[in-house]
Amino acid sequence: MIYEDANAEAPIRQGDIFAGLVIRSSALLDHGQKFMSKQSEAKEKQGYVPKAKPKTCVNCKHFAHEQILMKTPWSSYTKDTNLRCTLGGFKVMKMGTCNEWANDQAQRPALGENSK
Numbered sequence: 001m002i003y004e005d006a007n008a009e010a011p012i013r014q015g016d017i018f019a020g021l022v023i024r025s026s027a028l029l030d031h032g033q034k035f036m037s038k039q040s041e042a043k044e045k046q047g048y049v050p051k052a053k054p055k056t057c058v059n060c061k062h063f064a065h066e067q068i069l070m071k072t073p074w075s076s077y078t079k080d081t082n083l084r085c086t087l088g089g090f091k092v093m094k095m096g097t098c099n100e101w102a103n104d105q106a107q108r109p110a111l112g113e114n115s116k
Helices: 038-046
Strands: 063-071 076-085
Touching: none
Parallel strands: none
Antiparallel strands: 063 076
C-alpha cells in the first residue's frame, strides 16, 4: 500500500518507520473507517465473551441472602449472611452450583419466599 502525504518528500508505505514508530495500515485509514484485525474478526464471528458469568449460586434466580451493614471507625461495608437456595431451602456458597441453576435476575425471590 502506498499513501501520499502532501508534506512528505517520499510516499508513506505500510511498514515504514516514521519517528521511531512502524506505520501500520490501521494508522493510515480515514477516521470514518473501522479497522479490525483477523483476531478481532474471528472473535466477533464466534461470539467470544472475555468475561463470561459462571453458572454459580450468586448468579442464580433462586439465590437469596441478607446483608448486614458493618461499621468500623474508618469506614462501613456490607456483609452477606444467610446465603440460601430458595428452591431447595438449604444453605449455599456463592461459588456453588447445581443442576437447577437458572438466570433470571428480575424475578429473584426475597429471603423466606418459596419459588415453587
